[in-house]
Amino acid sequence: MSQLFDKEDVDVAWCKGCGNFGILKLLKEVLEELEVKKNSTVIVSGIGQAAKTPYYIDANMFGVLHGRALPVATGVKLSNENLCVIAEGGDGDMYGEGGNHLIHTIRRNPDIVHIVHNNMVYGLTKGQASPTSQKGFETKVQVEGVKNEPFNPLAVALSLKAGFVSRVNIGDAEHAKEVLKEAFRHHGYALVDILQPCVTFNKTNTYHWFKENTYTLDKSYDAGDFEGAVKKSFETLPMPIGVLYKSRKNTPTFEQEIRGEDAKALHSVTHDIAKIQELFEGY
Amino acid sequence: MQPRCNEKTIVFADETFGEKGDELILLAMKESAKKFGNAKYANTYISGILFGFLRIDKSFLIQSITEHFKEDEVNKEVAELGYEEGHKLENKSFEKLPNTDNELVQKLHLMDGTTACGFGFLAGGCNMITSYPMSPSTGVLNFMASMSKEFDIALEQSEDEIASLHMVLGGWYGGARAMTTTSGGGFALMGEALSLSGMSETPAVIYLAQRPGPATGLPTRSEQGDLNMGIYSGHGPFPRAVLAPGSLQECIDYAYLAFELADRFAIPVVVLSDQYLADSVSMIEDVDFASYEQRRYSVKTEEGYQRYAETKNGISPRGIPAFGDGVICSVGDEHDERGQITEDYKMREQMVAKRARKKSELIKEAIVPEVIGEGDIAIIGWGSTKGSIAEVLDNLKNPRLAQVHFTWVYPLSKEQLQVLKKFSYLIVVENNAEGAFADQLKLHDLKIHKQILQSNGFNFFVDQLGPMIEESLKEIL
Ligand SMILES: Cc1ncc(C[n+]2csc(CCOP(=O)(O)OP(=O)(O)O)c2C)c(N)n1
Ligand code: SF4
Ligand SMILES: [Mg+2]
Numbered sequence: 033m034s035q036l037f038d039k040e041d042v043d044v045a046w047c048k049g050c051g052n053f054g055i056l057k058l059l060k061e062v063l064e065e066l067e068v069k070k071n072s073t074v075i076v077s078g079i080g081q082a083a084k085t086p087y088y089i090d091a092n093m094f095g096v097l098h099g100r101a102l103p104v105a106t107g108v109k110l111s112n113e114n115l116c117v118i119a120e121g122g123d124g125d126m127y128g129e130g131g132n133h134l135i136h137t138i139r140r141n142p143d144i145v146h147i148v149h150n151n152m153v154y155g156l157t158k159g160q161a162s163p164t165s166q167k168g169f170e171t172k173v174q175v176e177g178v179k180n181e182p183f184n185p186l187a188v189a190l191s192l193k194a195g196f197v198s199r200v201n202i203g204d205a206e207h208a209k210e211v212l213k214e215a216f217r218h219h220g221y222a223l224v225d226i227l228q229p230c231v232t233f234n235k236t237n238t239y240h241w242f243k244e245n246t247y248t249l250d251k252s253y254d255a256g257d258f259e260g261a262v263k264k265s266f267e268t269l270p271m272p273i274g275v276l277y278k279s280r281k282n283t284p285t286f287e288q289e290i291r292g293e294d295a296k297a298l299h300s301v302t303h304d305i306a307k308i309q310e311l312f313e314g315y
Numbered sequence: 316m317q318p319r320c321n322e323k324t325i326v327f328a329d330e331t332f333g334e335k336g337d338e339l340i341l342l343a344m345k346e347s348a349k350k351f352g353n354a355k356y357a358n359t360y361i362s363g364i365l366f367g368f369l370r371i372d373k374s375f376l377i378q379s380i381t382e383h384f385k386e387d388e389v390n391k392e393v394a395e396l397g398y399e400e401g402h403k404l405e406n407k408s409f410e411k412l413p414n415t416d417n418e419l420v421q422k423l424h425l426m427d428g429t430t431a432c433g434f435g436f437l438a439g440g441c442n443m444i445t446s447y448p449m450s451p452s453t454g455v456l457n458f459m460a461s462m463s464k465e466f467d468i469a470l471e472q473s474e475d476e477i478a479s480l481h482m483v484l485g486g487w488y489g490g491a492r493a494m495t496t497t498s499g500g501g502f503a504l505m506g507e508a509l510s511l512s513g514m515s516e517t518p519a520v521i522y523l524a525q526r527p528g529p530a531t532g533l534p535t536r537s538e539q540g541d542l543n544m545g546i547y548s549g550h551g552p553f554p555r556a557v558l559a560p561g562s563l564q565e566c567i568d569y570a571y572l573a574f575e576l577a578d579r580f581a582i583p584v585v586v587l588s589d590q591y592l593a594d595s596v597s598m599i600e601d602v603d604f605a606s607y608e609q610r611r612y613s614v615k616t617e618e619g620y621q622r623y624a625e626t627k628n629g630i631s632p633r634g635i636p637a638f639g640d641g642v643i644c645s646v647g648d649e650h651d652e653r654g655q656i657t658e659d660y661k662m663r664e665q666m667v668a669k670r671a672r673k674k675s676e677l678i679k680e681a682i683v684p685e686v687i688g689e690g691d692i693a694i695i696g697w698g699s700t701k702g703s704i705a706e707v708l709d710n711l712k713n714p715r716l717a718q719v720h721f722t723w724v725y726p727l728s729k730e731q732l733q734v735l736k737k738f739s740y741l742i743v744v745e746n747n748a749e750g751a752f753a754d755q756l757k758l759h760d761l762k763i764h765k766q767i768l769q770s771n772g773f774n775f776f777v778d779q780l781g782p783m784i785e786e787s788l789k790e791i792l
Contacts, residue, residue, distance in 0.1 A: 042655060045656075069637075070642055071636065071637055071639070071640055071641065071642055072636060072637040073636075074488075074489070074636050076485070079647075084656070087655060087656055090642065091642055092636040092642045092643045092644070093642075093643075093644050093645070093646075093654075094484075094485070094488050094515070094517075094643075094645045094646075095515075095644075095645070095646040095647055095648055095654075095656070096481065096484070096511060096515075096647055097481075097507055097508070097511050097647055100477070100481045100507075100508070100511075103473065103477070103478040103481035103482045103485065104481045104482070104484055104485035104488070105485060106471075106482055106485060107443075107445065107481065107482035107483060107484060107485020107486040107487075107488070107489065107491075107493065108485040108486070108488055108489040108636075109485075109489075110443065110469050110471070110482070110485070110486060110489070110491070111443065111469070111485070111486045111487075111488075111489030111490050111491040111493075112489045112490060112636070112637065114637065115489065115636055115637060132474055132475060132477075132478075133474065133477075133478055135474070136473075136474035136478070140471075286471075290469050290470070290471065291467075291469055295467075296467065297489075297490055297637075298442045298443055298467075298469065298486065298489065298490055298491035298492070298493075299489070299490025299491070299613070299635055299638060300490075301442045301467045301491075302440055302442075302609055303437055303440060303442070303466045303467075304466070305438075305604050305605050305607075305609070307465060307466070308434065308437050308438060308604045309603075309604045309605070311434075311462075311465065312424065312434055312602060312604065313424070315424040315425060315426045315430065
């Protein structure tokens with residue numbers, strides 16, 4: 033049982049039985065088992081039930097605004113490539129409000145782990161449809177059921193050539209842990225979409241439903257095959273669970289492209305005043 | 316242009332343009348240029364004519380043309396010919412230009428406000444910039460991009476302005492000295508992140524080059540229309556500074572100061588420029604960059620570090636991840652000293668008070684307006700109007716007038732306002748329709764006797780502002 037990342041003296045604000053507890057435990061265990069240091073781990077989260085996770089973990093955190101974890105995480109990584117940076121939030125946070133950032137963060141490919149708690153609902157705001165809500169899902173707003181096509185984060189990520197694309201079910205924590213660890217080991221942007229039951233506001237997509245409507249990719253599946261992964265990503269009900277795609281290429285990351293190899297943390301970067309003077313004299 | 320022409324105006328035009336008159340000098344510009352094989356030489360030709368007409372030392376022209384058109388030597392010949400033609404023209408109404416002080420010229424540097432701001436940001440230690448292009452702010456982004464070849468500057472063009480400012484906040488959180496550049500429309504999109512900067516006490520520097528709004532407005536023109544947005548945008552009260560330079564020197568000083576203030580107070584700082592200031596080229600004397608001290612306000616943390624620790628002045632020492640053993644919890648929700656979410660009403664009030672104390676501390680730094688002249692009637696301006704007002708007052712030679720120029724426009728301090736108290740009359744000149752800065756002064760119970768406003772997309776021209784001021788004087792005296 034993990035303890036290193038336990039945060040003392042906090043009130044956990046989740047409902048009893050919520051899938052977020054499993055994700056919290058999972059993340060703390062993975063951080064501990066991968067032996068990352070708390071003072072060099074940064075979890076950036078948006079707003080929502082999922083986004084509360086870093087408040088319960090003893091590590092650096094930046095709790096930002098709804099939808100905005102990705103650009104902030106990108107900025108953090110750019111400032112210091114030695115930090116282990118995680119962007120975390122819900123399906124509404126990351127796929128709705130922050131949708132544009134999702135697209136462009138994947139294109140940039142910063143070395144961050146992107147964890148999305150996908151409960152197919154807006155939990156914090158008491159149960160409206162989210163971008164991943166299934167058609168027909170009834171809420172106080174979508175009174176006749178959801179009409180829109182559900183957002184497919186895996187297919188979108190693949191279309192943007194994300195180097196690591198995965199989906200897990202928190203109902204199968206052991207499997208989820210293996211995948212999450214692999215995401216951390218991946219050099220570059222890594223998406224981990226975690227199916228997470230909201231026991232209070234989503235009575236449709238329950239632990240049982242997720243179990244019934246998913247299947248785990250087995251050893252015969254080749255996660256290095258891009259076209260195969262694209263095809264897989266369009267499979268719905270049952271949804272494939274596991275690493276759909278892991279690039280074999282060692283694509284340079286955003287921070288490497290911008291700052292070069294072994295760049296100094298920007299904290300210690302100052303400019304040569306004589307050079308500023310010289311350039312000014314050129315005018 | 317026509318209404319602004321008078322007996323002192325000389326217009327040079329191509330012969331196809333109209334009929335010759337006293338004030339209209341028609342020349343075979345295009346035709347002469349074509350003789351050299353291409354009409355594009357017309358610009359060089361007219362440059363030569365102007366130099367010749369004004370009797371300016373030809374060597375300056377030739378040197379500059381040679382430098383500019385290394386690939387195309389023909390320009391030199393065209394300039395020579397233009398010079399000769401210009402020299403032949405009779406200079407009736409034009410006053411003779413003063414002699415060039417060649418020694419002084421060596422000490423002057425020619426640049427636009429964009430470049431000067433860029434040098435100020437560099438002096439301020441800017442090592443990260445994330446922006447979305449928008450006129451007239453893009454020049455600073457371009458400048459920093461060119462400087463990223465000389466210095467260690469991380470630069471990214473973001474997907475939108477929302478991302479720009481959020482990346483900036485991530486950068487500062489991680490230890491960078493980060494900034495973004497934008498104009499009104501983009502700044503509108505940054506309101507939420509500005510508020511996050513305020514709440515999470517994460518520094519930010521925003522270069523806001525104004526253009527006339529609302530909406531897309533006049534994208535390539537000038538206005539001082541976004542002062543209120545600079546002061547009020549973002550939900551919930553939080554301390555911030557708004558600085559509005561009006562000369563090249565001020566561009567450098569205040570761009571530098573923006574980084575100082577942002578870092579020291581952990582607040583957002585807005586540097587207000589506009590199209591006129593950004594794009595106008597003028598001269599500046601030598602600047603000693605060594606005098607801009609490279610200070611850093613972040614601290615190395617120890618275990619148990621609290622990001623929002625209570626302090627007397629409200630400024631909590633700001634730690635950075637991986638520099639020291641502490642963990643840094645920065646938060647946009649209301650929080651306790653650790654950075655843990657709280658709804659405790661006492662803690663809420665404690666944190667509101669802490670942020671407010673930062674504002675009181677910040678106000679102590681406010682820089683009093685510059686006063687030029689001895690008169691008892693203040694002609695008050697801010698930002699880019701500095702030069703026009705100075706020249707107008709110089710021309711009017713009215714001993715009762717004095718220029719009062721504000722560069723630190725928000726938050727205003729008692730000392731700043733005290734400066735205004737000694738005047739019998741206050742006239743505020745602003746390049747906007749509603750007089751946002753005068754409104755700020757009125758909030759501090761100052762009586763404004765007259766406001767001179769304009770919103771035609773131009774800066775204030777000296778020949779127009781002079782009569783506007785004289786008209787105002789008639790009304791109030
Ligand atoms: C700009 C903005 N709009 C709306 C909200 C209200 N809001 C907070 S969380 C949320 C949706 C939460 O859904 P999700 O991201 O899926 O997280 P969950 O609570 O389900 O974990 C909304 C609409 C907000 N905080 N900020
Ligand atoms: S509302 Fe749903 S997501 Fe939020 S804590 Fe309760 S069960 Fe979990
Ligand atoms: Mg959700």
